[in-house]
Amino acid sequence: MTTTQTAGWRPSMGEAATRDKPATVSGDYALMLEECLSFELGGHGKCGVDMDEPELAPLAGLPLRQAAPDLPGLTEPETVRHYTRLSRQNYAIDLGPFPLGSCTMKHNPRLNEKVARLPGFADVHPLQPQASVPGALEVIAQLADWLVTLTGMSAVAMSPKAGAHGELCGLLCIRAAIDARGETRDVVLVPESAHGTNPATAAFAGFKVESIPATAAGRVDLDALKAKLGPNVAGVMITNPNTCGLFEPDMKAIADAVHAAGGYVYCDGANFNAVVGKVRPGDLGVDAMHINLHKTFSTPHGGGGPGAGPVVLSEALAPFAPLPFVTRDAQGRIHLVEEETAGEDHPNSFGRMVAFHGQMGMFTRALTYILSHGADGLRQVAEDAVLNANYVLRSLENVLHAPFGDSGPCMHEALFSDRGFAEGFSTLDVAKGLIDEGFHPMTVYFPLVVHGAMLVEPTETESKAGLDRFIASLRSLAERAKAGDVSLHSAPHYAPRRRLDETLAARKPVLVWKGEPAPSGQPSPSEIGDR
Numbered sequence: 055m056t057t058t059q060t061a062g063w064r065p066s067m068g069e070a071a072t073r074d075k076p077a078t079v080s081g082d083y084a085l086m087l088e089e090c091l092s093f094e095l096g097g098h099g100k101c102g103v104d105m106d107e108p109e110l111a112p113l114a115g116l117p118l119r120q121a122a123p124d125l126p127g128l129t130e131p132e133t134v135r136h137y138t139r140l141s142r143q144n145y146a147i148d149l150g151p152f153p154l155g156s157c158t159m160k161h162n163p164r165l166n167e168k169v170a171r172l173p174g175f176a177d178v179h180p181l182q183p184q185a186s187v188p189g190a191l192e193v194i195a196q197l198a199d200w201l202v203t204l205t206g207m208s209a210v211a212m213s214p215k216a217g218a219h220g221e222l223c224g225l226l227c228i229r230a231a232i233d234a235r236g237e238t239r240d241v242v243l244v245p246e247s248a249h250g251t252n253p254a255t256a257a258f259a260g261f262k263v264e265s266i267p268a269t270a271a272g273r274v275d276l277d278a279l280k281a282k283l284g285p286n287v288a289g290v291m292i293t294n295p296n297t298c299g300l301f302e303p304d305m306k307a308i309a310d311a312v313h314a315a316g317g318y319v320y321c322d323g324a325n326f327n328a329v330v331g332k333v334r335p336g337d338l339g340v341d342a343m344h345i346n347l348h349k350t351f352s353t354p355h356g357g358g359g360p361g362a363g364p365v366v367l368s369e370a371l372a373p374f375a376p377l378p379f380v381t382r383d384a385q386g387r388i389h390l391v392e393e394e395t396a397g398e399d400h401p402n403s404f405g406r407m408v409a410f411h412g413q414m415g416m417f418t419r420a421l422t423y424i425l426s427h428g429a430d431g432l433r434q435v436a437e438d439a440v441l442n443a444n445y446v447l448r449s450l451e452n453v454l455h456a457p458f459g460d461s462g463p464c465m466h467e468a469l470f471s472d473r474g475f476a477e478g479f480s481t482l483d484v485a486k487g488l489i490d491e492g493f494h495p496m497t498v499y500f501p502l503v504v505h506g507a508m509l510v511e512p513t514e515t516e517s518k519a520g521l522d523r524f525i526a527s528l529r530s531l532a533e534r535a536k537a538g539d540v541s542l543h544s545a546p547h548y549a550p551r552r553r554l555d556e557t558l559a560a561r562k563p564v565l566v567w568k569g570e571p572a573p574s575g576q577p578s579p580s581e582i583g584d585r
């Protein structure tokens with residue numbers, strides 16, 4: 055591998071570099087950059103900025119560093135370019151559509167960012183005394199009011215930090231409610247098509263998981279569910295709209311049956327974007343539901359965080375909500391109920407899940423999004439999201455098999471299978487091909503109930519022209535997979551990396567850079583990494 059120290063990056067290595075690179079091109083081909091570590095950019099022993107020599111007085115008794123640390127001495131432009139080049143190796147919602155089903159990757163409005171950066175919000179510290187943060191408490195309380203109103207529920211626990219964390223919160227409320235009744239129910243029923251977090255959460259909370267089959271139309275099998283209900287069932291976890299992108303029309307009947315058997319209904323609200331402003335889960339008999347603010351309410355998804363997963367609760371579960379808890383007193387004053395005051399205000403809480411109350415940055419953005427849309431605007435969000443998904447479904451169902459295409463309109467995601475692909479061609483080939491077309495792949499192989507599933511969620515923030523481009527790309531890839539175009543097997547061809555071993559890349563990522571020894575006697579990057 056050659057290292058071009060001067061420019062700060064080296065020509066792309068591997069297949070991308072050797073592939074048809076025109077002889078006239080001397081630098082990086084098509085801006086496929088292979089970025090060095092900052093340690094390899096040189097400048098060791100230098101300082102990138104002008105600073106006076108510090109006057110250091112050794113601190114008595116403390117060990118003193120014998121040599122200067124081997125930090126790269128980079129100028130500001132070198133540093134900025136290094137990180138900007140790194141950022142360009144990734145795909146982002148600000149670059150193009152992110153059609154991941156179930157994830158609701160919608161545009162993050164810049165108005166949200168502007169509000170979140172107001173110093174009164176951005177600089178608030180979680181250890182400030184309550185009396186010094188009335189504005190922050192007001193934001194939390196107003197957002198809580200909106201979430202309770204939109205869902206038709208009694209209360210909301212704002213502190214969980216993500217959808218999966220919200221599931222845990224909901225199940226711990228259910229466990230506390232069952233304990234309070236002096237019962238021991240230890241089974242949670244979960245449909246086959248559920249997101250993996252549902253059974254994982256139930257198991258983590260100490261329940262046994264039993265699966266409920268789906269009907270041929272992709273819905274929960276109500277009779278099979280009823281047959282499983284009994285004195286050992288603590289509750290069900292149901293996603294509505296479900297992970298096949300379909301509304302569960304039997305939700306009320308399911309909830310009634312579960313309640314009659316003494317259980318509770320947890321609803322996975324990750325797909326709330328399809329029904330916000332149209333359907334209130336409280337009217338369907340739901341007892342607890344998490345809301346992923348980073349999905350429905352447009353706060354950024356960032357590498358698994360920072361998220362927020364408030365959990366709305368029914369009257370039956372509200373008394374068990376975790377601390378801290380926002381309430382308004384009789385005069386309308388808002389305060390946080392903490393352990394010290396919980397005895398009077400909230401005595402049955404199951405306890406605390408987090409150190410601090412919430413993700414202020416996410417709350418501010420979500421409330422901004424809600425207020426800038428208003429109730430009518432939120433309803434239109436759901437309608438447009440559903441319209442866009444149906445446009446994708448109907449535009450492609452003559453080339454891709456849509457397993458539930460006959461079950462009527464879909465909700466906000468279009469689901470396809472790999473049926474009809476030529477022998478040896480898979481959903482993975484199509485997903486990798488989408489990278490060459492300039493799109494982030496859709497969700498693949500989920501839900502598990504559909505063979506070679508491709509779950510596309512366009513969201514309401516894509517224009518018709520943008521959807522048409524995506525549809526044209528997916529159509530051409532589907533045609534190639536059906537025609538047996540072997541070049542698809544080696545896609546992506548136009549990305550800095552080709553086919554990675556998906557399992558190894560996820561389970562055994564190589565995080566230590568084993569590069570060449572750096573010039574001029576500096577420690578090599580691998581030595582740096584191993585130290």
Ligand SMILES: *Cc1c(COP(=O)(O)O)cnc(C)c1O
Pocket residue numbers: 156157216217218219249251293297322324325346361363
């Ligand atoms: C995203 C998602 C979750 C988990 O939410 P996180 O915020 O990622 O923890 C759970 N269920 C479904 C259906 C989801 O799409």
